Amino acid sequence: MYSIISTEELVPRVRVYRISAPRIAKKAAAGQFVILRVDDNGERIPLTIADWDVVEGSVSVVFMEVGTTTTKLSRLKAGDTISDIVGPLGNATEIDNFGTVCLMAGGFATATIMPIARAMKAAGNRVITIVGARNKDLLFWRERLSAVSDELIITTDDGSAGRKGVVTEPIKEMLERGERIDRVIAIGPSIMMKFSALTTKPFGIKTIVSMNPIMIDGTGMCGCCRVSVAGQTRFACVDGPEFDAHAIDWDNFMARQRSYIEEEKRSLEICRCPSG
Amino acid sequence: MAKAKIDLNRVAMPKQEAGARRQNFSEVATGYTAEDAKREASRCIECKARNCVAGCPVAIDIPEFISAVKTGDFTAADEIIKRTNALPGICGRVCPQESQCEAVCTLAKKKAPVAIGRLERFVADWEPGYRLKGSTGAKAPKSCKKVAVIGSGPSGLTCAAELARLGHSVTIFESLHVAGGVLMYGIPEFRLPKTIVQTEINFVRSLGVEIVLNAVAGKTFTIDELFKDGFQAVFLGTGAGLPLFLNIENENAPGVYSANEFLSRVNLMKAYHFPEFDTPLKVGKEVAVVGGGNVAMDAARSAVRLGARVTVVYRRGREEMPARLEEVENAEEEGINFLFLTNPISFQVNDQKWVSGMTCQKMSLGDPDASGRRRPVPVGGSEFTLPCDMAIVALGTRPNPLIARSAPGLAFASAGTVIADESTGLTRKAGVWAGGDIVTGSATVISAMGAGKAAARDIDRYLASL
Numbered sequence: 131m132y133s134i135i136s137t138e139e140l141v142p143r144v145r146v147y148r149i150s151a152p153r154i155a156k157k158a159a160a161g162q163f164v165i166l167r168v169d170d171n172g173e174r175i176p177l178t179i180a181d182w183d184v185v186e187g188s189v190s191v192v193f194m195e196v197g198t199t200t201t202k203l204s205r206l207k208a209g210d211t212i213s214d215i216v217g218p219l220g221n222a223t224e225i226d227n228f229g230t231v232c233l234m235a236g237g238f239a240t241a242t243i244m245p246i247a248r249a250m251k252a253a254g255n256r257v258i259t260i261v262g263a264r265n266k267d268l269l270f271w272r273e274r275l276s277a278v279s280d281e282l283i284i285t286t287d288d289g290s291a292g293r294k295g296v297v298t299e300p301i302k303e304m305l306e307r308g309e310r311i312d313r314v315i316a317i318g319p320s321i322m323m324k325f326s327a328l329t330t331k332p333f334g335i336k337t338i339v340s341m342n343p344i345m346i347d348g349t350g351m352c353g354c355c356r357v358s359v360a361g362q363t364r365f366a367c368v369d370g371p372e373f374d375a376h377a378i379d380w381d382n383f384m385a386r387q388r389s390y391i392e393e394e395k396r397s398l399e400i401c402r403c404p405s406g
Numbered sequence: 407m408a409k410a411k412i413d414l415n416r417v418a419m420p421k422q423e424a425g426a427r428r429q430n431f432s433e434v435a436t437g438y439t440a441e442d443a444k445r446e447a448s449r450c451i452e453c454k455a456r457n458c459v460a461g462c463p464v465a466i467d468i469p470e471f472i473s474a475v476k477t478g479d480f481t482a483a484d485e486i487i488k489r490t491n492a493l494p495g496i497c498g499r500v501c502p503q504e505s506q507c508e509a510v511c512t513l514a515k516k517k518a519p520v521a522i523g524r525l526e527r528f529v530a531d532w533e534p535g536y537r538l539k540g541s542t543g544a545k546a547p548k549s550c551k552k553v554a555v556i557g558s559g560p561s562g563l564t565c566a567a568e569l570a571r572l573g574h575s576v577t578i579f580e581s582l583h584v585a586g587g588v589l590m591y592g593i594p595e596f597r598l599p600k601t602i603v604q605t606e607i608n609f610v611r612s613l614g615v616e617i618v619l620n621a622v623a624g625k626t627f628t629i630d631e632l633f634k635d636g637f638q639a640v641f642l643g644t645g646a647g648l649p650l651f652l653n654i655e656n657e658n659a660p661g662v663y664s665a666n667e668f669l670s671r672v673n674l675m676k677a678y679h680f681p682e683f684d685t686p687l688k689v690g691k692e693v694a695v696v697g698g699g700n701v702a703m704d705a706a707r708s709a710v711r712l713g714a715r716v717t718v719v720y721r722r723g724r725e726e727m728p729a730r731l732e733e734v735e736n737a738e739e740e741g742i743n744f745l746f747l748t749n750p751i752s753f754q755v756n757d758q759k760w761v762s763g764m765t766c767q768k769m770s771l772g773d774p775d776a777s778g779r780r781r782p783v784p785v786g787g788s789e790f791t792l793p794c795d796m797a798i799v800a801l802g803t804r805p806n807p808l809i810a811r812s813a814p815g816l817a818f819a820s821a822g823t824v825i826a827d828e829s830t831g832l833t834r835k836a837g838v839w840a841g842g843d844i845v846t847g848s849a850t851v852i853s854a855m856g857a858g859k860a861a862a863r864d865i866d867r868y869l870a871s872l
Contacts, residue, residue: 153621153626153627154626157625157626157627167583171676171682171683171684172684173675173683173684173685173686174583174675174685198684199684202684213583214583214619214620215620216581216582216583216620216621216622216626217622217625217626218625218626219622219625346667346670346671346674346675346685347581347582347591347647347670349581349622349625349647349806349808350647350648350806350807350808351591351647351648351649351666351670351806352649352664352666352667352670353648353649353651353663353664353666353667354663354664354667356658357658358658363651363653363657363658365648368806368807368808379658381759382658382659382759385659385660385758385759385760386658386659386660388660388758389660389661389688390686390688393680393681393686393687393688394686396681397680397681397684397686400681401684
């Protein structure tokens with residue numbers, strides 16, 4: 131059993147949990163993930179590592195309450211335990227002094243871009259971070275991101291904070307006016323990552339995305355996290371989770387992500403009303 | 407004195423009737439009664455040759471345990487088996503006895519070998535109910551030597567049990583949330599109940615073996631770190647988990663599963679109890695299973711139990727199928743359709759991009775290939791499409807790449823398997839042994855156990871030399 135050290139609601143339905151897991155904390159690096167199981171009947175779900183603390187022996191994960199597992203997780207408080215957490219899994223983000231790095235985050239991926247921004251800054255890059263959200267109430271960690279970014283751009287769908295529009299617009303403008311960007315890392319919903327890839331492709335900017343497919347074991351065994359990259363089958367858990375965004379078959383990926391939509395709805399209804 | 411007549415009829419294994427078992431995940435073969443067991447054991451002629459022992463990869467004292475069963479002393483039988491095999495309930499169910507101990511039984515010449523596997527299973531099942539005390543057999547005094555075993559599948563459990571008996575302090579590291587490896591995620595409940603697996607793992611624990619779950623070699627820790635932490639020897643038994651695919655069009659379409667994913671959802675995550683268990687499972691009405699091994703049979707029979715109509719597509723003939731005959735017969739009885747000499751060449755998808763069909767071509771058998779089996783050759787113009795709303799690819803597996811990336815000093819063969827000495831399991835890295843599927847590629851539970859045992863003996867010699 132692994133105990134939850136603290137819980138914090140960042141914005142409605144998005145929470146960050148610090149979980150005691152010393153072995154994982156010792157090894158964690160930016161870009162990696164963990165797989166956790168809330169209870170004995172629980173499924174195994176992957177969550178990106180948002181932070182870690184070797185001294186305390188903890189890792190932090192950020193999740194949005196959408197499905198059964200995240201709903202069960204959201205009911206837990208500090209001091210409660212989860213059955214299992216394993217990691218750190220996947221390859222760490224390639225960190226180097228690339229020059230200018232543009233980090234793009236959609237929705238609650240703001241949390242997962244944070245350690246990457248920090249590491250990129252520490253490696254001597256000029257870091258431009260673009261964060262997109264539906265409205266100002268869904269933004270969080272602006273100060274934290276500011277502290278590790280040379281430039282922080284906010285976009286909201288309704289214009290309630292930052293500039294009105296989608297997350298791909300600022301980078302498109304930068305590239306059109308000839309600003310030099312050496313690498314882009316985009317993390318967020320599949321559709322946001324797909325459009326980030328489409329935006330940078332004409333400019334030939336190396337663009338990395340962090341794939342978040344359905345997984346079970348996370349160690350290269352089940353094969354359900356497979357992603358078609360440049361016509362090859364790759365496993366997000368052991369070959370990824372980060373891949374060249376321009377080589378991914380996005381339509382196939384998004385179709386795979388929809389595999390269990392009906393089952394997830396059914397499961398969630400039961401989870402939300404346990405007595406029924 | 408007249409020579410006693412040998413009964414050439416094996417006592418039949420009681421089984422759930424095919425119509426009933428298609429509806430449930432309970433065990434198909436329900437096991438001998440005490441009377442059945444005594445009757446079958448009495449067929450053993452206790453020959454001097456003892457070929458059966460030589461035919462067993464872990465060298466169980468077969469004539470001795472059978473003799474104890476004859477007299478009804480099941481506790482003694484259990485102790486005899488457990489001296490050499492910590493996992494009899496598992497072996498009694500999933501070993502290919504027909505090609506091992508039973509194949510060389512003296513009565514096999516009369517086509518009536520003693521049902522050694524069924525007797526082993528009977529004894530293992532008898533034991534937990536009647537004698538709950540912990541470990542059997544004398545344990546050596548504590549050696550104060552520490553061994554790390556990576557992977558809690560058949561090879562790791564056997565190696566750990568053997569080393570613990572020899573007095574060493576053993577820790578197993580397992581990447582999943584439960585111990586057992588392929589016994590838990592791969593083999594279905596109806597062939598190997600999970601309570602049996604956990605009972606036998608608890609027996610291994612009772613020998614003093616510690617099991618650390620949720621620890622991934624190459625990610626949570628490396629082999630070199632284990633040595634730094636004070637372990638003096640490491641046994642690698644991480645199996646071959648990475649599924650192979652056909653590499654044909656639309657193979658990554660949703661609805662096309664690897665057997666490992668389908669079986670993990672069903673066995674490990676109990677998706678057949680969805681939604682009481684959270685892991686979802688999609689089961690088509692028309693399921694195509696590609697492959698002819700035991701894993702293909704397990705996947706096909708699981709899908710039948712989940713309500714599907716199932717067709718197994720295999721590129722060679724029935725004779726060439728690597729699956730155990732008993733499992734092929736069970737599958738046939740359960741209504742699974744077989745298309746032999748048939749090979750998939752592409753998948754089709756519907757407008758949701760979900761799989762909708764599998765285009766195949768007929769094959770004929772040519773000259774033998776490297777495997778010694780006749781090579782399948784496509785028959786020109788024989789293409790046809792098998793409609794399906796789910797497909798399961800069961801072509802075998804190879805070791806996953808995590809170990810290779812994280813253990814400098816290990817040497818690997820081209821298939822990704824670890825190079826290790828055949829008789830001892832010693833790898834090219836000092837202090838590291840390996841056994842089971844990570845060395846051989848996908849093979850059987852018992853061969854993995856044999857390798858775990860051989861390595862344990864060599865590790866023991868090595869520890870004594872330190």
